Amino acid sequence: MVTKSRSDLPAATAAGTPLRTFSRYPVVTLRVDAAGLNRLQLQTGVVSVTEDVPVPPVLAQSVPLIGGDKTRTEGLTGAGTAVAVLDTGVARTHPFLTGRVVAEACFSPSDAEYGASSLCPSGEDEQEGTGAADTDQGPCAVAPLNCAHGTHVAGIAAGNGANVSGAPPAGVAPGANVVAIQVFSRFGTDEFCGTGASPCVLSFTSAQLSGLEKVLELKESGVPLVAANLSLGSGRYTADCGETDLRGPVIEDLLAEGVATVIAAGNDGYNDAVAAPACVSSAITVGSTTDEDGVSTFSNRGALLDLMAPGTGIVSSVPGAKWASMNGTSMAAPHVTGAFAVLRQKFPAKSVDELLTLMKSTGRPITNGSAVTPRLQLDAAALGSTPEEPDPEDPKGQWSRFFINSNKYKIPDPGKVDSPLPVTGIKGSGPVYLHIWVYVVHTWVGDLKIELVAPNGTIYNLQNPSPSDATSLSEVYRVNASKLTTVNGTWKLRATDAYKGDTGTISSWSMDIPFYENTDEYAIPDSGVVEAPITVTGWFPGNAYDDVTIGVDIDHTWCGDLQIDLVAPNGSVSKLLLPDPTDDGDGISKTFWVDARQFPANGTWKLRVKDVTAGDVGTLRSWWLKF
Structure with missing residues (x-):
């Protein structure tokens, strides 16, 4: 139930038995009979009354497909950020996620009339702190209950397979941390699970609202959250539901705080509709594509869709230190969640809307029915056709x-x-x-x-x-x-x-x-030395090659005064040009070759120009380095 303001809640709450209240929104969950429901519908200050319906989750080629391997190679891993996964919990010690789960909470209502019980490891309906959302503890650790979904989603968004045997190379943002929030409950009857499907896990809307409130609280406390992932939902919506959906206000508040709420569109195969809460316009709604860039047959689509991402046959982490393939818009959404972490690292000053626009404008167009929706192409969004020029305060060069x-x-x-x-x-x-x-x-x-x-x-x-x-x-x-x-x-x-x-x-x-350039100008002191740096990062894990090329452009009133050296990252010096008192030229534009097999490729290279005789001055205009 939603009221106009929190001051209206006490009177409305008297219509039934309170089950759940919220810290900042005019919402309360009640158990009411028919008389109580009539009372609420007539009461001043009550905006809406809806049933707290439980909903299901909406279920190592996908990361290269969106260019995530490219951004990872370029050092864009989502480092310094965190993403929240509101789901069935996360196996916090899984090798794909070890050491990365930095906060946990559990909102898992129990309700005898629904046959619902808590999945929190403590057995309570709410739990916070280390282990609160760990699927390797409590009811989620007991077969045949399947709580693998959240671990799979977290791995897609932020898994890191470095030095992990049998693992995919990485999720989209392997440097991002994870906030794990359990928002599902255990249901023990076929009435809610479906014939022969009990026990199962389903999520109350009230639990999702509590989880989103917790994300907002953590963001306000300083956790560097950039996105919250909800791979769940139900219903059929063809228009914005933000004014009627209980989760709409908190999704708006998260957006104002710089946190994108990324939601799976749903798996009903609707051509013109999505599930709730994906229908909230301030959320980022994600549909699913195949590896061939077709629309996944199960994926909802339509005008409310913001982006598409791979969601068919996605291999990621599951509890028990294992791996599994899953299908669904649930798998598509965390690709976008991880992308927000990568793009926040790259563009720290851009808003959520600006980052979304960047993803849309660089995405690959996918035709779905009468609409065209961009499929996430992260490398194009983060790197463009060529990397941006480095910041003027940083060393020149940097990336291939x-x-x-x-x-x-x-x-x-x-x-x-x-x-x-x-x-x-x-x-x-x-x-x-x-x-x-x-x-x-x-x-x-x-x-x-x-x-x-x-x-x-x-x-x-x-x-x-x-x-x-x-x-x-x-x-x-x-x-x-x-x-x-x-x-x-x-x-x-x-x-x-x-x-x-x-x-x-x-x-x-x-x-x-592998071409690197420094186009800054450096004055060459008379009878002095100047060094111009180029920093190399990227493809080169070991030493450089035997044929490194150096291009130099210098103006000087007597070029014969100059000695030019190349200084490798380990300090080794290669002489490129020695002084020649007979050279009265006023410019040097030459290419040199160096056998650099004994020098590390990554690191800061320097062109050193020394004026050995007084009386003349000049400028190092630019220089470049190519492997």
């Missing part, structure tokens, strides 16, 4: 130049198709190695030959046809491009289907070019 084509290209059966990728702004000849990431979906991957075509027509073979019966290909290839005079121009990824009978698409591909 990154180019991506996320458009889909159908592969003829048989036949070939090219996916083009324009590259600009790279100085000098080709690097020793390019890194090419390819994501192709095909009903028989073994039919395919994959090639990379350079702007000058040079063809690099990436993969030949094989006996593989896989249905998708997600691989990174290393290509030696050092013989190219330039990498600028239009590259093409070519997929050739050599055999008839199977179909597919080039879903997306990208190119990382």
